Amino acid sequence: MSKRKGRLPCAGDYLPYILIAAVSGAIPAMTIKLRGGLIDLASGVEAGESGFFGLLALLIGMSFFGTVCRAGKERLSERHRIRALAKIDAERLEKAARTAFPVTETERFHALWRSSADAPELDDRIFRAAGDLTEIFVRLGLSLYVLWTMDPRIAGGIVLLLTAGILLNRELARNTEGFWPKYRENMRRTNYLSSLLMQREYAGERKLFSFDEEIDRRYAEAFSKAKMENAKLGRGRFRIEALMKLMFAAYSVMVVLMLMRPLLDGRITLGLFTSAFYAASGLERSCGQACAALYDIMGSRRRIGGYFEFMELEEDEANGAAGDEPLRSIELRDVTFTYPGAGGPVLEHLSFRLEPGHHYALVGENGCGKSTLVKLIAGLYKPDSGQVLVNGREVSSLSPEERQRMICVVFQDYYRYPLTIRENVSLGMDRAARDEEIEKIFESLDLHPVAVEGEAGYDAVPLPLYKSGVGLSGGEWQKLAVARCILSKAQIGILDEPNASLDPMAEAAVYAACREMLREKTTIFISHRLGSVRMADEILVLRGGRLAARGDHEELMAKDGYYSELFNTQKGMYI
């Protein structure tokens, strides 16, 4: 586990909080003698009339002050929680957006993202624990001093108890390190099995295959196993906590015996004896809290490491200068690309050049490297060797903004953004699209979502996120992504299987509309439905990471090779 030091936000909140905590801690200790004096006066051990009500008022006043301090302390910690939480969450999210794309595809990125999600809570715990620790130590320290004056052994006993408590707590911390993660881990399997029996996505098969009985049995089995393991974790905790309680019971008895000596010697009054007895028993909770707070701080500091690690992930470099120059060429020069951990390269020594204003199609079987090629052209990946050039400049050296101005991609697994329809289609523009513009494009794509029929129109969010939200179907989302590309000011449009969610009839319509609307752009259509892209100016056939052939449909069919074989097999499916 990394112990990298990092700064937590809102560090300025600590000072006032710790001060107020110290004051709250001082009050109970200061009342020990006060209470003792009051008891003596009341029980007539000490004579004197006038002092009693004065002391009583002082006691009440101090207690009142303590109440006010507590309220203030609570407010300060709440304020810190709200502010620091927002700051940490925002930093994490901004960092995630800046992280280099290939890094986001690694398991490490997601693991760190998940583990850093605890950072705000940990920060809050550190903050609160710091206050609690201050309060408790002030209280313990002052109380110890008072008790010391009566019998040093009582104070010694508390020190002993505290030390033992810290040691036991360390043991407890070691025992319960990752207690809740382990607990959750044990339950994860049972949760999954349970979701098979409840969630809608499994409802059809659940009924049809009547697997509920067997899965419910497995659930019960997994659950009782998880329960046993969790109970084992719990037993460790129970033993240590029980031992601490027993030690305290013994100590409480010892306190009475120890306090009796100065009482019998007449060194302390009965009132002070009583007050000290209560104070000593009250310190048990403080001891427990002090130990817990100490370990909370240490444990939280350690666990927050994931956050600092996340914040240090590699970022996109942005060093290019912005420019809106017209497109002259897209060129791949001897590009080889291998996925980390993969056996061999997906793309090997791939070279080709695309001219502006043409419509290209990229075809091939699954796994031939089509989508990888898209990500390379979009600058999301860097090639292992070779270059991907737009207008002679390396794509990966452009800033994200420049790339967005240059290239617009419609991915096959389009994302359902929690944005309004207008925002969704305006992502590639400098401004928000106007109603007429959207209307025109929706019309040509034959897109008439129910979601825009409400009062909000194009400003409705087409997700069931809001009570009134009406969703879009898969095909409608895909068309929305196509509309975004059409509206975008980018000169290169890449459509990676924009038809996966469309039926063949709609697909034909979308292709026709795209050809029409994207006339001014250079386009690359990617598909494995060959009938759809045969109208392209030029078709690039990819096979096993290499360019197998290029040419228009007729040329490729005439060659009677790989392409014509694929085409004829597919034809059987449609005709």
Add this chain to the structure above:
Amino acid sequence: MRDGQVSTGRALWYILRAAPRSFALMALAGLGNGGASILGIFATKEIFSLVGAGYGWELFGYLGLYAAALVLSAGYSVWYIRYHVQFFAIMDFEESTRRILHAKSGRMSNEVLETPDAYAFIRQADGARQNLFRFGQIYVEAVMTLLEAAMVAAYVRRFHGMFLLLLPLSFLPTLMEMLYGARLWNRGYETVTQCQREEAELEKAIVDEAACKESRASGADELLLRKWRSSRAKRDSVEDGKSKKMLYLKLSLSPAECAGDIGGFVVCILLLRRGRIDLPAFTAGVAAYASLTAILGGLGGTVGNEIQFRHLIKPFFRYLNMPERGGVGEKCTFESTITLENVSFTYPNQTEKALDGVDLTIKRGEITAIVGENGAGKSTLVNVLLGLYRPGEGRVLYDGVDILTVRETALHRLQSAVSQSFCRYKTSVGDNVSIGDFAKGDRREINRRVAEIFPEGDVGTDTLLGKEFGGRELSGGQWQRLSCARGFYKDGGFVVLDEPTSAIDPMREKAVYDEFKRELWGKTGIIVTHRLGTVKLADRIIVLQKGKIAEIGTREELLKADGIFADMWRTQSAAYHNEK
């Protein structure tokens, strides 16, 4: 449909009945804790009446009693609350409530879950299970706490009547806490949860694996971040306002809070000064006050949470109140026909009919293809035919018997299906096949089917799937082929294939369809497809349009009729015709 409000009383009764022994033990433990307090007070009093006399056996005896009281009350908090409840009582409860939910979902018909918020709704119902226990605990503990407090009060009353004052005083801090909690918990709840949901969606759109590349390529990140910040600011200002309000409330109530803090001591000391009680009784009073505040202090936390838990358990009861499918008959057959009689179907919360007056007869041994645009109602029709959705109007008859009169399991025994929305089970590869029919248990067939999908042999029956559980990931096509294997592993006489190749590489689709031809031999089949070339498999084609059967007939008949099917066929064949 989702309202089905449940009164607190009925909810409580339901919960207590679900785990009577746990709650009985809870009551017993509470009584024990009260007993421990009284024992402690008694011992304190005796100790203080003896300390003046010096060390003696009697004193040691009472000290022992005092220690025993401490151990007893420690047992309550350390053993009962932190060990037994957390690791046994709650766990047992969780298991049994979940199984209640499982059984309930088995009794509901699938169409009731076809709403956009179903996922969240089920999650909330499921998430309520621990809260149900906590809710029951609140009430049991509240009753026991009051009883414990009454026990203690009754005991100390013997020393002086004024000691009864301790009870209301010690209750003050708790009362305060309950006041704050109840008044502020609801405040801005809607706004906060709405913002939280929105932020979660926005976060997902930035970080999710599925979103990363698109968000980067489109520049959506910036907009998403901006929206996230504004939602967060809105939520935080509500939270901050709440926290400020809390401060003011606490400050204005601080005299009462202070009275609760120190009131007991003040009462006791005044009684002592007036000479109404002696010192041992004074110590007993102070000890009693400490016990009372400790006992009642716990109550503040729990009862203050009552309103919150009442909110959280509602979805559970709403789920249990969902309508059930019914049907009692055990006998269901498919010897001759499946008939739809004037069937209409509307999805919940929608106005447009997904199926509108469909009449259809399917004969045993026949293969039928269903075609039509997206949204024409193809999958809905299939779900109604399978009896997974109950029609809003009309009847579905298997051999003349209305399927709603028979048990769902009896009906599904006759069927099998492969759906376009196939499931990916994160278990072993073998389980992914055998889950089609666990009772069959034909290991050899499972192995054979797995080997057909993974000829390289790198994936076998025992290979674990699902990254989350440390298993392998498969491509969409491989998952779908696994779902085909599952569908055909089950020996259903009536097989539905609903776009069974949607995720399979079109280059390989042909081979998969050839396989279907073999598998469907001797069975009754329905194929939903967009690839018109594949309808050659079928004896008959149904063209659906806007929930109605627009055309029905053989391929030749429909091409001759020159209607919708012929139109679709022309569009598709144009794409694959050899000249431009």
